Amino acid sequence: MHSLRLRLSNPVRFSFKFCKNCTRQLSQQAQGPLETENDWTDFQQTRTSLKTLMDAMSQYGSTQTSQWSLRDSLHRPTKDATLSALLASGAHFGHASSRMNPNFLPYAYGTRAGITLIDLDHTLPLLRRAAKVVRAVAANDGQIVFIGTRADIRPVVQKAAQRLGTQGFHVGDRWLPGTLTNKWQMFGHETVRSKRIVPDLVILLNPIQNMNAIQECALSNVPTIAIVDSNVDPRIVMYPIPANDESPRTAEIIAGVLSIAGREGIAIREAETQRMRMAVDSAWEDFNKMQVMQDTRQPQRSDAEAFDY
Amino acid sequence: MNVLRSQAFSVLRRPLCRRLATTRPFVPPAQLVFHDTLFAAGAKELDDNTVDALEAETNEREFEDDDFDANNSQDKAHPDSLNFYTGRSSYYDNIVELQNAISRTRGTLQRLHLLPLPEFAWKSLKPMPTVWKTPEEMTTDFETAMTISRYRKVTALLNELNEYLRIATTAGYADVAERIGSIISIFESGKKEAFLARGVRKPVQLDQYGRSYTFGKRKTSAARVWMIPVKPPSRQLGSDVNVEEAFGLSDKPRRPPVNVTVSTILINNLPIAEYFPQPVDRERIVRPLKIAGVLGKYNVFTIVRGGGTTGQSGAVAHGIAKGIFAHEPETGAILKRAKLLRRDPRMVERKKTGLAKARKRYTWVKR
Numbered sequence: 001m002h003s004l005r006l007r008l009s010n011p012v013r014f015s016f017k018f019c020k021n022c023t024r025q026l027s028q029q030a031q032g033p034l035e036t037e038n039d040w041t042d043f044q045q046t047r048t049s050l051k052t053l054m055d056a057m058s059q060y061g062s063t064q065t066s067q068w069s070l071r072d073s074l075h076r077p078t079k080d081a082t083l084s085a086l087l088a089s090g091a092h093f094g095h096a097s098s099r100m101n102p103n104f105l106p107y108a109y110g111t112r113a114g115i116t117l118i119d120l121d122h123t124l125p126l127l128r129r130a131a132k133v134v135r136a137v138a139a140n141d142g143q144i145v146f147i148g149t150r151a152d153i154r155p156v157v158q159k160a161a162q163r164l165g166t167q168g169f170h171v172g173d174r175w176l177p178g179t180l181t182n183k184w185q186m187f188g189h190e191t192v193r194s195k196r197i198v199p200d201l202v203i204l205l206n207p208i209q210n211m212n213a214i215q216e217c218a219l220s221n222v223p224t225i226a227i228v229d230s231n232v233d234p235r236i237v238m239y240p241i242p243a244n245d246e247s248p249r250t251a252e253i254i255a256g257v258l259s260i261a262g263r264e265g266i267a268i269r270e271a272e273t274q275r276m277r278m279a280v281d282s283a284w285e286d287f288n289k290m291q292v293m294q295d296t297r298q299p300q301r302s303d304a305e306a307f308d309y
Numbered sequence: 310m311n312v313l314r315s316q317a318f319s320v321l322r323r324p325l326c327r328r329l330a331t332t333r334p335f336v337p338p339a340q341l342v343f344h345d346t347l348f349a350a351g352a353k354e355l356d357d358n359t360v361d362a363l364e365a366e367t368n369e370r371e372f373e374d375d376d377f378d379a380n381n382s383q384d385k386a387h388p389d390s391l392n393f394y395t396g397r398s399s400y401y402d403n404i405v406e407l408q409n410a411i412s413r414t415r416g417t418l419q420r421l422h423l424l425p426l427p428e429f430a431w432k433s434l435k436p437m438p439t440v441w442k443t444p445e446e447m448t449t450d451f452e453t454a455m456t457i458s459r460y461r462k463v464t465a466l467l468n469e470l471n472e473y474l475r476i477a478t479t480a481g482y483a484d485v486a487e488r489i490g491s492i493i494s495i496f497e498s499g500k501k502e503a504f505l506a507r508g509v510r511k512p513v514q515l516d517q518y519g520r521s522y523t524f525g526k527r528k529t530s531a532a533r534v535w536m537i538p539v540k541p542p543s544r545q546l547g548s549d550v551n552v553e554e555a556f557g558l559s560d561k562p563r564r565p566p567v568n569v570t571v572s573t574i575l576i577n578n579l580p581i582a583e584y585f586p587q588p589v590d591r592e593r594i595v596r597p598l599k600i601a602g603v604l605g606k607y608n609v610f611t612i613v614r615g616g617g618t619t620g621q622s623g624a625v626a627h628g629i630a631k632g633i634f635a636h637e638p639e640t641g642a643i644l645k646r647a648k649l650l651r652r653d654p655r656m657v658e659r660k661k662t663g664l665a666k667a668r669k670r671y672t673w674v675k676r
Contacts, residue, residue, distance in 0.1 A: 012622065032429070033429055033430075033432060033433040034429075034430055034479075035433065036483040037480070039433075040479065040480040041480075041481075043422075043430065044421065044423065044480070048422055051422070121479055141383065143387060143388075145394050152323075158391075158405070161391050162391065166387045166629035168391065169388070169391055169392070169394050169396050170391060170392070170394075171392075171395050172395070172401075173395060175394075176395070176396045179394055179396060188398060191388075192649040193385055193386055194383045194385060194386065195388045196383075196386070196387060196388070197385070197388075199394070245372045248459075250666060
């Protein structure tokens, strides 16, 4: 069989016979079961060769400039939320207008199709304000807890807490009532004495399902940030962020912005500590040098010794 | 005198107390915590006894006041676990570890082109049955009561890891398999071997003379069965007599001589016809030999005890079927399909109170 050879400018050359062999092997393999280890190795080889072929051929296709992946909003969130990103995630969809909380009116844009639309022009500055709070708390070695008790936002709070290192915590399943108000019984005397129990900031991604947590934070004087939807009174938390609480993409964007702000705060603290340490070290060095100089100087004769009585 | 003076002056030159950065800050007396124990003891300084008494008193007292300063001092450490505020940090930590292990293994297998696996490859994987720990055993591992939903969540993750282990072992990647195995072994039941060995029959060994020794049971009868292949006669039937030649028909093609053997069945040292006069019982005993197609191939010696005719003949048949399987494993499929290898579980049903027999009711009386 005559094999076609592509004459190309770059040194890599292909033959379509190679493609045919791959597909033939694949189709043959589709029938037979894999018995020995050699069968498995052949199976892997075929797949590897096909992948190599696809990778090599893909350079002759269109050039993909954007490397966007569907899971990027969870694993690689952006530092700042943009209006278009929030709109794309559906952050502006509220709940039914009949269920709208009257205290939510300042953040409502209007009604369409029976639902309240949330004004994202209010959302963005409030989100930035919340981010500032998170950054400041993290920079002062504060403990931040992310609460998101639905299955679709469980990985979101986990990732957000991981970004804050030792200062980040998350609750993905039910918040047990009494975590803060009944901490002696819940965690035991030893833990309460040795560890910091009351957090310095609590961020809720679904506040309606976690009213217990909000109540406990209020009783324990813990500042709270939450995504408030149109059926929620924004005054239940200190820093409300009006947005759709049912959309996982919105939760990813908001939790991403807040956790990245927290990470920045930790970095600021680390840089500050480093700077102070270096300043102290240099001060000690100077002090030691001075001591050495004093020690090596000739001892001064006191006036009392000058006169020999 | 000069020496004394110089010493005095040098003492005055040195600072009386060292001012270091680690000195404690000044605390106003109003904020100092005084204990009754200290005054009661009348101690001017803290000695060991007073300190112990103070500690005991502090430990006993319940600090219920949330405004108590030591509750949230900045000197205290952060909690260790990311899942601290769930109240079940050990459980969630383990779940997260398992999920991480699964995603890492999935990535490795994808890079090795072993995932996603097509249907025919799934069927080719080595079976690796595992037995996980019971919920009670897992309670100690996870430090939380293992409810059914939590147990199911954990076992779902473990089953997925086990699938990856199967793929890695079958494809021959021992290091990957070892790493997965080390995680899985933590959650495997200690009684795994015993559990998997349940219902698995030990293969019957033939002794030095080629005899099989098997056991059969039915109702309350038990039979011990020895089977040995019949030695074919050295002289074949019809080999010395040439009938065709005698009649002058030697040009016809001769059929090959059939090697026919006859088996003897002895039950309690009596021939089968004597021990079981009823043909039903004899049929039952011979049925496994007929179905396997080895009717004249084996001599059978049986000792049977207990029960009556049906039970004893059924027990002998069960023993014979197992013996045939021991001599010729290829017959296993057909004997299984005929349900001859199965110990018949039907036993005499007990009599119940209020009934005449197991099922028979007394005559119904209207009044």
